[in-house]
């Protein structure tokens with residue numbers, strides 16, 4: 725049995741449920757716990773999926789989110805917040821209102837747009853609200869390259885265009901943008917990935933930091949985006965700088981991919 729400690733910072737995730745446990749709030753909760761944070765969770769959508777794909781979703785109403793989140797914030801001193809799949813414009817506006825009203829700090833916005841298997845998790849109206857309402861409140865936004873292309877409305881074919889897209893996203897008000905290059909295939913960017921590295925780029929003010937890990941050729945990719953963002957959230961809650969938080973989170977995800985349980989018939993969850 726674990727002993728309790730009053731030092732545990734509280735992290736809140738507002739995200740969707742993936743009943744197969746690899747992504748969404750289940751992954752967020754496990755990740756917060758792994759870093760010694762206490763996990764609180766509000767649900768935005770119930771998705772129907774397993775490791776082979778997403779088959780649909782039943783979204784919560786904005787009213788439901790409005791009933792869940794302030795109750796937690798009335799009671800707890802929340803050190804950091806992560807947003808994941810926020811499927812409708814109404815839910816995004818509600819989440820943005822609450823974050824602004826409560827002046828929440830350490831806000832990690834994972835702009836979940838599409839599942840790895842290609843299912844659109846939010847519609848265009850929601851995407852616009854995400855950009856206009858939530859980005860200005862974000863400590864960091866964490867798009868993968870596909871998400872960045874849809875958000876910045878540009879095509880990312882080269883290392884230079886990663887910077888260009890990041891600037892377009894930062895200009896929408898995000899304090900920092902972490903561009904996750906793990907999805908950049910060797911065919912798309914042969915030069916960049918010549919040494920087979922998974923590189924992520926953090927754009928913060930005028931600084932760009934590069935985070936590298938050995939590229940692992942694997943099908944165990946389910947939930948990696950959620951887990952990276954949740955690990956950043958936990959480390960911000962623990963008082964780390966954004967650069968430190970990203971570095972620790974990246975190493976954590978790399979190790980979790982390396983030791984993935986290889987379960988299910990599609991993209992296995994990773995080891996958290």
Ligand code: PXL
Pocket residue numbers: 739740741742747748749771773778808809836838839840947948949950
């Ligand atoms: O990894 C993106 C993601 C986030 N949240 C939920 C998901 C998915 C992908 O399927 O289902 C709930």
